[in-house]
Amino acid sequence: MELGLLYSGGKDSTLAALLLDDFYDVTLVTGHFGVTDDWEHAKAAAESVGFAHERIELDEAAAQDAVEKMVADGFPRNGIQAVHEHALERLAAEGFDAIADGTRRDDRVPTVSRxxxxxxxxxxxxxxxxxxxxxxxxxxxxxxxxxxxVTVGPSESIPRADYEAELRALLREEHGESAVADVFPAHDQTYVEGPR
Amino acid sequence: MELGLLYSGGKDSTLAALLLDDFYDVTLVTGHFGVTDDWEHAKAAAESVGFAHERIELDEAAAQDAVEKMVADGFPRNGIQAVHEHALERLAAEGFDAIADGTRRDDRVPTVSRxxxxxxxxxxxxxxxxxxxxxxxxxxxxxxxxxxxVTVGPSESIPRADYEAELRALLREEHGESAVADVFPAHDQTYVEGPR
Incomplete structure (x- = not known):
């Protein structure tokens, strides 16, 4: 069975791929708004762990809406949730037998209810x-x-391809550097460099 | 890392074991009230898929309480949920690094909330x-x-070792055969006979 897994290059989505690897033909799929080339980091991470990789085009309008939501809210949660739902809809239309993501039990965002x-x-x-x-x-x-x-470091300096890099770039473009600092509190991210 | 998985011999808990097998030293653990020898079916199923198996003693008082709850309710859900929670508590005290069960996203009982x-x-x-x-x-x-x-068949005729067989036996003993039919609506169960 063919499975497409929404992939950022981070530890969670990589571990999700390893858990499914015995049971499905897994392709790691990175959503891409066309704003930056950060999807290439996910491609490199996917190669480092030996999985096939594809990117899918997402609507830049969905990213714009998410950025406006984040600025209005003053925090990123609802914008990121909306973008994740958009990416899952796109992935579901790609023709895989199954789709997956790296959401964890304790995640507050993104979440996918039953x-x-x-x-x-x-x-x-x-x-x-x-x-x-x-x-x-x-x-x-x-x-x-x-x-x-894995490499761990501040969110803005770790090469990744979750939506955050592109949303940060759009936010900077539309609302300036200070809006980025307002919306995204400092936090660490991870990037997978290969098997241990 | 040592992991103990609550095991009935059915397809869900067997699949759960296979999903974890690359990441943990998995032992399949069957809870046992001392009412019947149905735990032996789980041991045989565990051997057919090549996993270590242990049984743990549960409190017969927990089974008695569950049976009274089921008779009072007229359906088994709350009694089975209470017994599952009791079994998880016991398993958690066994000294494993991690414990697990076979609950699925769409299960109504048992469930374990976040x-x-x-x-x-x-x-x-x-x-x-x-x-x-x-x-x-x-x-x-x-x-x-x-x-x-797997073998699929009516719940009462499939050899298994979830709590149902022992709870049915206790219910029959305390309240007679008609109470079993009242509490447990007819449904199919599965039993794992080995790898395909």
Whole structure:
């Protein structure tokens, strides 16, 4: 069975891929708004762990809407959630037998409720799988430590391809550097460099 | 890392074990009230898929309480949920690094909420993992079809070792055969006979 997994190059989506690897033909898929070339970091991370990689085009309008939502809110959560839902809809239309993402049990954003999952499955005739949703933060961290070599650093300096890099760039373009600092509090991210 | 997985011999808990097998030293653990010898079916199923197996003693008082709850309710859901929570508490005290069960995203019973999971983890210093909670019914069925050889049949005639066999026996003993039919509506169960 062919499975497309929404992929950022970070530890969570990489671990999700490893969990599914025995059961599906996994392709790592990175959503791309055409704003920056950060998707190339995800491609490199995917290659470092030996998975096929594709990118899919997302609507730049969805990114614009998300940025306006984040500026109005003063925090990124709802904008990132909206972009994740848009990316899952696009991925579900790609013709895979199953789609997946790296959302964890303890994540506050993005989240996919059971009702959203069933709606995706019914409308697109696809299985939606969130292999890490049964794992807490501690279990994920311990599995990553045992299986992957990762770099950890401040969010703005780690090469990744989640939506954040492109949303930051759009936000900077539309509202200036100070808006980026207002919306995104300082936090660390990870980037996968290969198997341990 | 040593992981103990609550095991019935059915397809869900067997698939959960296969999903975790690359990442943990998995032992399949069957809870046992001392009412019947149905735990032996789980041991045989565990051997057929090549996993280590242990049984743990549960309190017969917990089974008695569950049976009274089911008779009072007229349906088994709350009694089975209470017994599952009791079994997880016992398993969490066994000294594994992580514990797991076969609950799925679409299950109505038993369920383990995020708050219950975190409480188990904090009180017992253990990771609680529900590897199938990110999989819907359709995805589980397709994975089982591709990975396992199973027998499907009416719940009362399939050799298993979930709590149901022992709870049925206790119910029959305390309240007679008609109480069993009243509480447990007819439904099919599965039993794993080995890899496909």
């Amino acid at each position: 009702a959203q999952a069933q709606s995706l499955e019914d409308r697109h005739d696809v299985d939606y799988i969130s292999p890490l949703s049964g794992f807490g933060r501690g279990a994920v961290d311990r599995l990553v430590d045992s299986a992957l070599s | 708050a219950q999971a975190q409480s188990l983890e904090d009180r017992h210093d253990v990771d609680y993992i529900s590897p199938l909670s990110g999989f819907g019914r359709g995805a589980v069925d397709r994975l089982v079809d591709s990975a396992l050889s």
